Amino acid sequence: MPPQHQQHYGPQMGGPGGQPQQPYFEYSQCNGRKKALCIGINYFNSKNELKGCINDARNMERFLCNHFGYKKEDVVMLTDDAPNPRQIPTRDNILQAMQWLVGNAQPHDSLFFHYSGHGGQTKDLDGDEDDGYDEVIYPVDHEVNGFIVDDLMHDIMVRPLPPGCRLTAIFDSCHSGTALDLPYIYSTEGKIKEPNLAAEAGQGLLSAVSSYARGDMGGMFKSAMGIVKVATGGQKKAEEVSRRTKTSPADAISWSGCKDSQTSADAYEAGTATGAMSFAFITALSQNPQQSYQMLLVNIREILRAKYSQKPQLSASHPMVCFIWFVSRVCMLTGV
Template identity: 70%
Template sequence: MPPAQQQYYGPPMQGPNQQTQQPFFQYSQCTGKKRALCSGQLNGCINDANNLKAFLMSHFGYREENIRLLTDDSRDPSRWPTRRNILEHMQWLVRDAQPNDSFFFHYSGHGGQTKDLNGDEADGYDEVIYPVDHQAAGHIVDDLMHDIMVRPLPPGCRITAIFDSCHSGSALDLPYVYSTEGKIKEPNIAAEAGMGVMSAVTSYARGDIGGVFRSVTGLIKTASGSSQKAEQYARATKTSPADCISFSGCKDSQTSADTQVANRATGAMSFAFVQALKRNPRQSYQQLLLSIRDILRNGGYGQKPQLSCSHPMDTNIMFIA
C-alpha cells in the first residue's frame, strides 16, 4: 500500500527566511470521499462510461449517487457531454478536495491535438478532447483540464484519470511519464535542477503564476533545444504535491481503437483497464501498465497505453482508487 507520510525528493534547498525546503508530495490512502465522472460519446463510448461506473461501484466502493455520467443519449440535457457540462462537472468532481479523497475521471470519445501556445509540450502540440458541441463551442485543451482537476488538489488527495481517446498520452498534462520498467522516461528535472525549479514549484503551489514565470525564465534561457525547454517548463509548472495518476489509451502520436465484446462496441483501452483489474485486483502501477499493454497487444492493437503522474512515484506500490 502507498505510504501515508509525505514523500520528499530532490536536494534540500535554501528558501525564504533561510528555511530549508524540499519538493514533496503525498500519496492518497483513498479512505475519504469518493467521486467519479464518466463521459462517453457514440455507442461504444457510452458503453464504456456505463461499464466504468459499474466497475467502480463493484471493485472500489464508489456509491452510485457520487458518480455522474455524461452521455449523448441522456434524456437530461444537463448530462450531455457538451463543453459547458464537461467543464462544470470537472469542477464538481474535485470540489472541497481533502487529503485521502479519491476522485476518478474517465473520458471515452474523440481526442486530438492543437498547437501548443505556452511551450510546455515537447512535440509542440497540446492534447485536446472534443465535446459533442465542439464545432460550435470548441475543444477542451489539456492545460485547462490540468488547471481544473489537478491544480486545486491538496497533498494526499487522489485523482485517477482514464483517457480512452486518440492522442491522449499526456491529456492531463502530468509531467512524469513512466516506462513499463517503472522508470521515468525523461530526466527528472525537478529533482536534479537547482533553486529555479524549486522556486517555480513552490510558486505554482501558492498560486503565484507571476513567480512561476519569473523562475522559469532562467531555466528556459539555459536549456538547449525546444524539447528540453518544454520538459523543464512542464516539470516546473505542472508538478503537484497531490496524488494525480493518468492511464491513457495511447501515445500522443497514436490513435486509440475500438473493439467488440459480446457483440457490443467498447473502447479498447477502457476494456483492457477493467479486464486487467478483474483478472488481478491487486497489482502495482507497473504491473497494471504491463497488464493493460499485454491485453491490447494480444488483441492485435498497436497502441501503447501510457502511465503518467503529477510527481515522481514508486511504481511498485499497489494501485488503489
C-alpha cells in the same frame, strides 16, 4: 502500501526566512470520500460517429461501484443519449462536472475521472509539450463551442487538489498520452521516461519522409519542425517547463489509451462496442485485482498487443514508486 508521510524529492531551494525547501507530495491513503465522473460521447449522426464510448462510461460506472466501493449517487454520468440536458457532454457541462469532481476535495479522498470519446491535438502555446502540441478532447458540441485543451483540464482537476488527495484519470481517446499534462511518464519497467533525443530525431526524419511520399505536405512540415525542435534541445526544455509548472503535491495518476502520437481504437470485444483502453483496464483488474502500477501497465498493454498498435501510457503528478499496489490504494477499506 504507500508511505503515510510527505515525500520530498529534487534539489533544495531557498524558502521564506532563508530556510531550505524541497518539492514534496503525499501519497493518498484513499480512505476519504469517493467521487467519480464518467463521460462517454458517441457523436450520434456525425461524420465521426463512434460506437462504444457510451458503453465505456456505463461499464466504468458499474465497475467502480461493484469493485472500487463507489456509490451510484457519487458518480456523475455525461453521455450524449442522456434525457436530461445537464447530462449531455457539452463543453460547459463537462467543465462544470470537472469542477464538481474536485470541489471541496480533501486529503485522502479518491476522485475518479473517465473519458471515452474523440481526442486530438492543437499547437502548444506555453512551451510545456516536447512535440509542440497540446492534447485536447472533443465535447459533443465542439463544432460550435470548441475543444477542451489539456492545460485547462490540468488547471481544473489537478492544480486545486490538496496534498494527499487522489485523482485517477483514464483517457480512452486518440492522442491522449499526456492529456492531463502530468509531467512524470513511466515505462513498463517502472522507470521515468526521459527524452531520447537521437531516437526522436530519427523517428521525426522517418515521419517526414513518409509524409512526403504520401503527398502530405502538412505532415511533412510538422515532422520536419519536430526534428528542428529535437536538434535544438527543445524537448528537454519542454520537459523542464512541464515539471516546473505541472508538478503537484497531490496524488494524481493518469492512464491513457495511447501515446500522444497515436490513435486509440473504437473496437468490438466479446460482441460489444467498446473503447480498447476501457476494455483492457477493466479486464486486467477483473482478472487480477491486486496489481502494482507497473504490473497493471504491462498487463493492459499485453491485452491490447495482439490486436492493436496503440501503447497505453501511465503518467503522474509526482515521482512515484511504481511497485506500490494500485488497487489497494484505490479500494482500501472496501473489501476488494
